[in-house]
Amino acid sequence: MTDEYSAKILVATFKRPRSAIDLSREYGIPIAACYRRIHALEKAGLIRCTERALTQKGKRISLYMSQLKNAYIFFENGRLRVRFQLATGITRDFGGDWKAVEVEEPPTQDSL
Structure with missing residues (x-):
């Protein structure tokens, strides 16, 4: 759930229903994925x-x-986590598998 494709699908289907084919074409997601x-x-x-x-x-x-x-x-006990509140009112927590998270160092005065 913590990957780019899943995030794109969740955002794209927030306002209106979408087909897998539309999602694949519009967001460059391989159809099988x-x-x-x-x-x-x-x-x-x-x-x-x-x-x-x-x-x-x-x-x-x-x-x-x-x-x-x-x-x-949110960040909890050294791990990034995500909490989803569903339209039904149910809350679900996910997290711990954030392999692609990269932290960029802010630019220094020397690099500006």
């Missing part, structure tokens, strides 16, 4: 399928909508 993230987010209760539609070619697609109301990132 997009489906994996969608299924993981759905299993965690962070998104849900809100409707099924037909494409112009007659293929049935699922449209997904974020279930987030608020998200909080």
Whole structure:
């Protein structure tokens, strides 16, 4: 849940339902990775399928909508964590697997 693709999917589906194909094309997420993230987010209760539609070619697609109301990132006991408040009022905590977090040093006077 703490990767860039999952974050993009959650943000993109916040205001309106989106299909995996739309998410993949618009955000440059490989389609297989997009489906994996969608299924993981759905299993965690962070998104849900809100409707099924037909494409112009007659293929049935699922449209997904974020279930987030608020998200909080915090540092606790030496680890970054994220807390999600869902539209239902339920709160869920995730964290500890932040492999891609990098800290940049602020510029010094010498580098300016």
